[in-house]
Amino acid sequence: MKEIGYVELEELFKAGLASLESRKAYVNSLNVFPVPDGDTGTNMSLTLKTALEEADRAHPRTMKEFVSALSSGSLIGARGNSGVILSQIIRGMATAADNKLALTTADFTEMLVKATEVAYKAVVTPVEGTILTVVRRMAEGASGLHLEDYADYMTEIIRIGRQAVQETTSQLPALAEAHVVDAGGEGLVTLLEGMLMSFRGESPASARLTLENEPEEQVSQQELTYRYDTVMLVASDSLPEDEIRAKLTERGDSLVMASAGGLTKIHVHTNEPYDTIKFLMQFAPIREGRIEDMQYEADAYTAAKNPRADQSPATRAPVVGCSDQNVDRAYVVVSPGAGFDEIFRKLGAHIIVSGGDTMNPSTEAFLEPIKTCNAKSFMVFPNNKNIIMAARQAASLAGKDVQVLDSRHPVQAIAALVQLASCGPDDDAIAVANESIQATDFFSVTRATKDATVSGLTVHEGDFMLLVDDNLVGLGQSVEEALTCLKDSPVAWADKSLISIYRGSDCADTAFDALTETLATRFPDLEIQAYFGGQAFYDIVGSVE
């Protein structure tokens, strides 16, 4: 294909969105801090999704109408930092395509150049190693290309983009420390890969083409047909390609072969990597190789993303409507899991909004139930530092008496609700709540998803981390080991009397009982209480008060 109209362009962006969606989990995992709260992939795909919905609603009949709807849609839908940058990239592309009827590859280059220009305008001191670097490198590379066919052109752009993404690790110290590539850059190239697949008539759900030395992502839950991602570098650039292709696709898929400078890189998914090696060695010696178990990776991702399907926030009723219409003051709490829902209900919370790390409820999630409830006043416990903003915004839009408290963890809300239950009608409820929030230290144990160095501690992937008040204070090979670091944490133990712990959906019953025992022996002076919390990601969360 050499020219595309606005209908094709829309298809391309849709394919880009599908590609982003399918790799969202991977892009999310590329965050710098090892706690699993990255949301770049989600933000980028939601931004693009809103943009496309907006374009759809506008029923465009010309290129101009389509791109301007897409551009304004991406602006409205921009979510998070990466979403904002993506909206600028789309806006730049839109201004370049605005006055065209059909787009040649040269026009597409112009779009990339304009996208770079617009995206860079919004930053004072651009840093190398971000999504901006990636889009600029692709635009620069595209300017030197004279390929008329879109499939060839896109292949080349993506190659340049991938290269740029790989290099981000060495450009930004924070990325190097975490051993990751820039998530935004990865997201952008993933989007373009979706476009390329659309030119080739493939769907993003089918195997991805890659020439890069990076792990193949598969985030589906089912068993993989071919389990091992096998990459071999063979010391010859004149292999009988047809023969190899025929033989390897017999018992494998996603085959990619590329030759250059006396070497051939062969990438295949197979169940018999040893046969592949044996077969290839007939032709030439193998320079190096890599075999990865994709089933393991897929399981790990699925587990990380949906810890337990039946208890994941998505399947719970997102909002429990106002249970009692005639109360004076309704409590609105954000809860991260089924167990917490139950506890909050028992403590008399009127409105429960699901949310937590990586699942921040929107302003509307607060606004809707507050609007429909007749209570005279509302007290909101956001229970996460990233949710406080949304809650405050809801408070200002509600047109009712809504107070947002500064609670950064569900356990703080529990402490406050307990205190509030025993306070009389004349007490200053806000002061009581704030006081117990202040007096409650919270901690959590979770697994590191990446190697990293944080606050002077070297974290390895899979380590259990103990976070107290959101700061990393200890590490261990097991939940128990991490939890024992609590004793050395900077909590003012002198005026504390109670430790409560809440079991996450990933933590087994028996292990939890053992932990409770351990804590009881470690802290003989304190009372230990244990509950089921049902939160995702965090094996254990708890409070000291």
Added chain:
Amino acid sequence: MTDPKGRVVLSKNAMEEILRLATLNVYGVTGLAPVTFAERFTHALTLLSSPKGVDVQLRNDGVIEATVHVRLQYGLRVSEVARTICSQVRYVFCSMTGLPEDRVELNVVVWSIRVEREGQ
């Protein structure tokens, strides 16, 4: 901050400088804006002077209340950029100074939006 062997004092000036740099690194921020009325006045007269943009107050309860006054690029979703400033600047500030996040309150004032005509 106290240490058994001495004291580390972090001046208001140093804190402001860190906040300035961190804010200017946020995507969408095209510049800082004058804080005080007097500064606003001189800024209007002499366009060359670079505005301070940051105000730091130490409250009695020990919380550092910082306000950053920014100009943003036109065509961006202001709420998202402001949210990014809040999280990113606070993160940088706290990790550089070692202050716990609950000791820092960060306010963002969007002072103006930079508009550019096409082709400029």
